[in-house]
Amino acid sequence: MSTKTFVIRHELPEDYRAVETLVRDSFWNVYRPGCSEHYVIHVLRNDPAFIPELDFVMEQDGRLIGQNMFMKTVIEADAGNAVDVLTMGPICIANDLKRQGYGKILLDYSLKEAAALGYGAVLFEGNIDFYSTCGFDYARKFGIRYHDLPEGADDSFFLCRELVPGYLAGVTGVYQTPQGYYVDDADVEAFDREFPPKQKLKLPGQLFQ
DSSP states (O other), rough: OOOOOOOEEOOOGGOOOHHHHHHHHHHHTSSSSEEEEEEEHHHHSSSTEEEEEEEEEEETTTEEEEEEEEEEEEEEEESSOEEEEEEEEOOOOGGGGGTTSSHHHHHHHHHHHHTTTTOOOEEEEOHHHHHGGTTOOGGGGTEEETOOOOOOOOTTTEEEEESSTTTTTTTEEEEEGGGOOOOOHHHHHHHTTTTTOOOOHHHHHHHHO
């Protein structure tokens, strides 16, 4: 996909460090002091669940300004079978271009490509205020529960979108986050030392401190 101002294309190996830097800058001090997302994406590229055909970057005038990626995972259905689905992210847009519509364009394009490859649904953790504009709803409305979440706990972060209408009809069960997303803090710290130093701050609203 291209316009006069940007191009969306597949990530290439020569993009890796620039993408990791973009992700680091975008997530730094957002959910915790510092961040781990740049290491997560570094690890996920070598995970068996990673989908290279759904690994995208957004480029403007030769500068990488956005990225998104998808992973294969499953819903462990109450009926005893496993239902193949996707999860997504990290996804980000450069800090100076946020809230200008680029994220929605990138996400809409990514979801269209995932649907074209035959994938049936995407589940992930996100903010409904933004992602509802791209067709996502609370996963609970589809009968899908988040793994390890106690009954009655807040699940408003857990979102779902069917790419194939009716794909989750009649399905109830537990979504499983791919193991590649779970990284060791010591490994994150070691990887982060490869980048220019940034100040870690404890800020209001962070999920982890």
